[in-house]
Amino acid sequence: MIKHSKVKTIAAVASACAALFAAAPASAYVYAVSKLEIKDLDIGIVPAGAANTAINDVGAASNYTFNLTNTASFTPIGGVTATDSGGGSCTGQVLPSPSTLCNNSGGPILGAKVANAPGLLSLRAEDNFAILGSNNTQSYSNADSEITTAKLVNLDGTKTNTVQIAESLLNVNGTAKANTEVKSTTTLLTSIFTTSDTDLYVSFEALLTLKGNIAESSGGVYTSSAGSNVTFTLSNNITGDEWTWNPSGNTATNNCVDQDDVVAANCTELNDGGNLNVTRSRSFNPSGYDASFDSFKSFGLKIANLAAGSYSLSLQATTTTSVDRLHVPEPGSLALAGLALLGLGAVSRRSRKQ
Missing domain, CATH: 1.20.5 (Single alpha-helices involved in coiled-coils or other helix-helix interfaces)
Known part of the structure; x- marks a missing residue:
């Protein structure tokens, strides 16, 4: 006995x-969110020195490819990582005649399945890009993305709009991560101009929400991190010459570079309204960070005097979150x-x- x-x-x-x-304990959590909205993304290709207007646009884009990837994971202390993912891709062409495998019937051009980390609450519904925020009772990690409209698909004056979000919250011990990636590749054929060069313009507006908090009532090991990355790349398909642009909000520095020069002499930032390539993190309690925009910011780029040839223009945008929580009684x-x-x-x- x-x-x-x-x-x-x-x-x-x-x-x-x-x-x-x-x-x-009550009122204890680790949280991070990164949400990026891009609207009115426009690509203009005009004769060198001409104004960037619709009437001057030579419409040299020939085809396009869109890709979306969402992932969310959770690793409990001493356990195995469980991951959910969703993705999608579609292609189309403008020349010699328009055709597309992307959706152009009124819904989003391309939507990827939402990812909700297994082992946590599945709070994010499909195509719901609202910020869920932090609370003292729930734990989740999720990601979603969508290309709402695209100029090269609609061909009706509509510009390109995208939205993506990664968000994580832990009220339990473990590690949670979320990631979204939007990729768009457009092939530009300027070989139709054999006697003159062309200028390429890129313009858009962006709204970034990036913030996180550690709010624990006692000791432990905690980390909250969120990041955003936006990169435009223009490549000459024959010579391999390449220009990259990472908007940073620093108007005093030309952030357009090429593979041969530190700064591309023929590449000029027209607007750089905020830092779209930023990572924030904290590892002490209590603490927080906020690199969010208060409103949509304007961005613009000009690459002048492109020689006749075949070019590819790509946009890659990622939003990420990572939170760790080991609460000590x-x-x-x-x-x-x-x-x-x-x-x-x-x-x-x-x-x-x-």
């Missing part, structure tokens, strides 16, 4: 200790666990005497 009681006591103490380390709770263990030792000694 004593032996059976001892076993029950060991189980009770073990269960209590496990609960202390796993349970989340408060000293009072640890003291109670210690008393329970001492009691177990006393029971053990008494049983040996008997």
